[in-house]
Amino acid sequence: MPAVVTGDPLGLACVFSGGVTAMVPYRGRVGLGLAGELLAGLAGLLHPHGNVDARVTVVGYMRALRRMVDALTEDGFRGQTADLTRARLAEYWLGASTQDEWITRRVVSRLDDLTPVLRPEVRALVDGRCFNQPPRFKALAPYSDTEWDRLISTCRQLIASSYTAHKKAREEAAWGADPRVSGWTPRNLRWWVTRHGPMNVATLAGYQGVNRWSLRLGADGVRDVYAELFPPTDVVIAYRLLLGAYTGIVPDGIADLGLDDIDWAGDATILLDYVKGRTAKESLTLSPRAVRLLEQWLDHSALARSLAPPPLRGCLWLRYWSARGGPWLALPPTQVSVARWVSRHRLLGEDGRPLSVHLHRIRTTFQSLRERRAWHGSARASIDPNHSARVEGDNYLSVATPAQQHAVEQIVEDAQHDMLRRARPPTVLDEAHTAALARDYPRLVGGLRLDDAAMAELVGGQRDVFVAACADQLAGLHGPVGKPCPARPWVCLLCPLAVFAPRHAGNLLRLKAFFARQWRVMPAPQFMAVFGPYASRIDEILTRYDPSALARMAAQVADRDDELPLRPEEHTA
Numbered sequence: 001m002p003a004v005v006t007g008d009p010l011g012l013a014c015v016f017s018g019g020v021t022a023m024v025p026y027r028g029r030v031g032l033g034l035a036g037e038l039l040a041g042l043a044g045l046l047h048p049h050g051n052v053d054a055r056v057t058v059v060g061y062m063r064a065l066r067r068m069v070d071a072l073t074e075d076g077f078r079g080q081t082a083d084l085t086r087a088r089l090a091e092y093w094l095g096a097s098t099q100d101e102w103i104t105r106r107v108v109s110r111l112d113d114l115t116p117v118l119r120p121e122v123r124a125l126v127d128g129r130c131f132n133q134p135p136r137f138k139a140l141a142p143y144s145d146t147e148w149d150r151l152i153s154t155c156r157q158l159i160a161s162s163y164t165a166h167k168k169a170r171e172e173a174a175w176g177a178d179p180r181v182s183g184w185t186p187r188n189l190r191w192w193v194t195r196h197g198p199m200n201v202a203t204l205a206g207y208q209g210v211n212r213w214s215l216r217l218g219a220d221g222v223r224d225v226y227a228e229l230f231p232p233t234d235v236v237i238a239y240r241l242l243l244g245a246y247t248g249i250v251p252d253g254i255a256d257l258g259l260d261d262i263d264w265a266g267d268a269t270i271l272l273d274y275v276k277g278r279t280a281k282e283s284l285t286l287s288p289r290a291v292r293l294l295e296q297w298l299d300h301s302a303l304a305r306s307l308a309p310p311p312l313r314g315c316l317w318l319r320y321w322s323a324r325g326g327p328w329l330a331l332p333p334t335q336v337s338v339a340r341w342v343s344r345h346r347l348l349g350e351d352g353r354p355l356s357v358h359l360h361r362i363r364t365t366f367q368s369l370r371e372r373r374a375w376h377g378s379a380r381a382s383i384d385p386n387h388s389a390r391v392e393g394d395n396y397l398s399v400a401t402p403a404q405q406h407a408v409e410q411i412v413e414d415a416q417h418d419m420l421r422r423a424r425p426p427t428v429l430d431e432a433h434t435a436a437l438a439r440d441y442p443r444l445v446g447g448l449r450l451d452d453a454a455m456a457e458l459v460g461g462q463r464d465v466f467v468a469a470c471a472d473q474l475a476g477l478h479g480p481v482g483k484p485c486p487a488r489p490w491v492c493l494l495c496p497l498a499v500f501a502p503r504h505a506g507n508l509l510r511l512k513a514f515f516a517r518q519w520r521v522m523p524a525p526q527f528m529a530v531f532g533p534y535a536s537r538i539d540e541i542l543t544r545y546d547p548s549a550l551a552r553m554a555a556q557v558a559d560r561d562d563e564l565p566l567r568p569e570e571h572t573a
Contacts (some may be wrong), residue, residue: 041111046082057485169228197307230320468498
């Protein structure tokens with residue numbers, strides 16, 4: 001359903017994409033004829049005909065139109081949109097703010113699209129370049145840890161103190177009585193207010209038959225009672241900021257939330273529906289602390305909601321408003337209200353100036369903190385940039401139990417053993433020393449604990465694998481103890497159990513050719529990560545062979561994958 005211009009009072013009746021309906025009054029006092037035409041143009045920009053799809057945005061547009069009409073009327077303009085001239089519009093836009101100029105240009109242009117009323121030269125001005133160019137957009141940086149802690153602590157303290165006072169005031173009201181019968185006391189006043197709602201001080205004094213000035217005195221005065229029983233603007237700001245910090249919902253989504261958007265999926269689970277202006281309707285399952293906060297707010301505002309007019313009871317952020325037009329208000333707090341809230345609670349930034357509270361910046365900080373917590377696959381480094389290496393080691397890499405300590409020590413030992421194994425030179429036998437293995441290689445024989453039968457099998461070829469002879473395939477170095485070694489052929493190049501003899505030269509050359517083919521088909525970083533240590537080791541081994549023997553063997557290498565025992569995924573063709 002499109003937006004409709006209403007006449008009494010002048011304003012817009014809107015229906016947004018989330019099913020929310022709203023009546024937004026114009027509130028202007030002069031130039032109502034011109035304002036009515038401009039509202040028709042604004043209605044053409046609203047959902048479903050345009051992209052304006054939130055009450056807070058409509059209110060902002062309405063304020064810009066009101067400032068334009070008031071400025072033109074003050075300059076003596078009494079006509080309609082068709083009477084606007086290039087000079088009149090140019091004079092206003094040159095003195096207007098960037099946002100007001102952009103909004104009013106959109107509205108006037110849309111009005112002329114729906115009902116052509118502008119002169120050609122005026123329409124050309126409207127479609128032209130803005131006089132006030134907006135500044136370059138700069139992404140909001142997350143709050144620092146200190147600023148974030150101050151903001152969250154302030155919100156929590158304000159909410160806790162207000163909610164405690166609210167519960168105490170309701171308990172006091174339950175023990176009160178009609179002040180017209182039992183006399184005026186703070187307890188009886190609370191009893192009266194919980195049943196009749198807030199009212200003008202003079203009216204309340206007339207009901208109770210006391211002097212109106214006596215109701216204003218003392219800590220338990222009327223305004224204090226109202227602030228205890230009904231959440232004021234300061235408390236609503238704290239709740240909204242804390243909900244944004246807990247959930248990361250976009251600001252326009254938080255501002256337009258209603259009771260119908262809260263879907264209970266259990267005793268402690270809430271599925272929150274909200275509308276993101278740039279996309280569409282979205283849903284979010286709230287975290288436990290966000291659920292507790294929302295439950296507390298619903299209880300905190302239940303009394304106010306029960307006494308408010310029926311059209312306002314479905315609004316989530318209903319608050320007490322003592323100014324003209326109150327006592328109830330469902331609109332989100334303005335930036336001016338938030339700035340005053342910051343000043344009252346003395347929130348300072350890193351530069352010592354009042355903290356700039358921005359809901360978009362809160363969302364940015366929420367996403368930054370969430371990314372810091374998600375280490376696996378994080379776009380940030382594997383080490384928190386906010387911690388030094390010493391802090392990481394002292395506080396985050398310590399172990400808590402003996403089992404964890406043993407596991408960490410085992411990992412360190414394995415890593416050290418692997419480094420020593422790679423540094424140890426390979427065991428390569430030549431023709432002269434093969435028969436005298438025990439005499440010329442006592443370190444090898446002692447380290448591998450070989451007996452005479454094992455040495456005979458090692459030298460005779462009975463223990464050969466693809467590129468070497470293995471001293472013990474059941475040692476469990478690369479697999480379970482007692483099971484045949486499952487390692488791939490190139491792993492033997494760095495294995496301390498491998499012994500390379502002259503008869504292995506052909507397979508070593510075939511493996512080197514395989515490395516060369518992999519180098520051609522794999523990116524260099526990937527090749528170095530998978531095959532780099534083995535490619536270096538094979539060169540070290542082959543340098544100990546007779547060059548003439550290697551030349552004869554190289555003639556027998558066909559440079560094909562079927563020369564090696566490869567798995568299908570390891571083939572290069």
